[in-house]
Amino acid sequence: MSSLFLYAVVTLAAIWLIDKWRKRLAFYEKLRWVNKVPGLPLIGNALEFKDPTKSLTRMQEVLLENDGLCYVELLYRPIILISNYNFVEWLLSSNTLIEKSLDYKFLHNWLEDGILISTGATWKNGRKILSPAFHFSVLEEIVTKFDKPTLILIELLEKEVGKDSVNIYSYIKNYALDVICESSMGIEVEAQKKSQSTYVKSVDSMCNIVVDRAFNPLKTKDWLYMLTPSYYKEKAYVRYLHSMSDKVIKSKKSSRQNGIKEDKDDDTGRKKKNAFLDLLLTYKDQNGEPLSEKFIREQVDTIMFAGHDTTSMGLCFAIHCLSKNREEQEKAFKEIKEISEGKDKFIYADLQEMRYLELIIKETLRLYPTVPFYSRNTSQDFIFQENKVIPKDVTLLTCAYAINRDPKVFKEPEKFIPTRFLDTDVKPFSYLPFSAGPRNCIGQKFAMLEMKATLAKLLLNFEILPSIPEHNVILSAEAVLKSKNGFCVRLKKRTI
Ligand code: HEM
Ligand SMILES: *[C@@H]1O[C@H](CO)[C@@H](O)[C@H](O)[C@H]1NC(C)=O
16 A cells, blocks of 8 residues: 555655656747756755855856846746847836846845835836936935935034045945935934934845845745844834834825825925925825825835945945046046036036036946846747747846946947047947836836935045055945945045
8 A cells, every 4th residue: 555655655655756857948049049058956056156245247257158147046046137139128128027036035024015026017117107216307406305315424424534445334324314314204313413213224125135045045935034133123123113113104195185285395495305205295196096105105116226235336436536637636626526516406407507417427337237137037038139039037137237247339448438429329238237128127216316415425525545555346236236345535625
């Protein structure tokens, strides 16, 4: 009896294995047209891409060898690495290949159906509702919200003037958090002054947990993750973050209902447009229905996440580049000084005029795209070109870092040359810090304005010099591109 049972089990297992194997072969057959980077059995190429300080250069290397398209496997997970112009154009322009890959799932507990990670109709609807919130008339107002945090930042950095070396990372990070909280929720968290606040800590810890899960195979599967302490920590952070957003939404909502006008008119009597949250609270659909509290919370949390680490790293890298390129710094300073003559605040139009500073930021994001890669999941078989099928359930990973440093497009790609954006006509899909197509960065203009406003004020107040001893960044490709050893510079007070 028992031997019969054993026999049945073994047979079933064999059938199951053979079926798996057959499917795998069919899968490889479809992908024959993509070069495979040789790997080890079972773990595939996991070892080559495990270390975030080496993964980008390795990606760049294999992409150069394979004309911008190659196949790797991380613990059986099929991934196509991409920097090829035609493929990137096809992929990012697509209106159907819009589902994000597994890596983004770890954000789900926190951001739920927010537009960064949702797909299909949910994403489309969210994107349509949010787009007007990034219209220039709104951004014009948002720009005014940068002033207060910028003043605090300068005040804090003034205490560091004259030191041989100051690591600006935490200053900038807390600053960016102040900016995004004020502009997305209309709340002052004063991260710069109270970096120990639970809110600031929760946002920061959530970002770290999410990155850790994406890189730690032991935490990828939900059932294994649930056995680790981070699972419980994450639960607590998410509960707290959601309760905070809910509280702010509820209180804003009730003060509206009670007719308390929070948004004061400005000197000219113009109605002030407030934070993203206020816009979402006043939104009515065609039937006059307001948005649900859940929808609002998800989008506000999403903006908070997508809009703070990215810009803070962009700023850190820009400051790093300015310290290393003094001539460029002086050119930007001259331009800013002229524009600032007789003003103590910059308005939207002033920032638009800072063209040289814009070139510097563009060049910074070329060398250091703060989102170094981003990826999609094929929810079905897709056909790229004749006879070129991409089977379903493959991760398509666009490597912005490799694209932005392609020597065929950018001469001397490792050098910091802001004016390159003036004389080469860079084609749209060969420079991709903000992605492109329907799922590009919705906050691109916001990010540019924030970085310009901040750098302009910094340059008016400080000369940014290399630290002593001179510092070189060690790039680390986490969800966001970071520097493992921080960003050290030396600050000298400007005497204008
Ligand atoms: C230097 C700063 C920034 C960079 C480099 C950047 C880059 C990107 C990239 C590459 C994507 C596409 C990601 C993907 O395909 O998975 C993206 C999406 C997004 N970004 Fe940004 N971003 C920046 C700042 C911001 C800011 C300030 C905000 C909000 C205020 C923002 C909000 C978003 C949102 C909501 C999405 C999702 C859009 C969608 O899927 O429809 N980003 N960003
Ligand atoms: C990717 O698409 C496949 C096919 O529809 C699906 O089975 C899989 O769950 C998707 N993965 C993610 C991470 O969305």
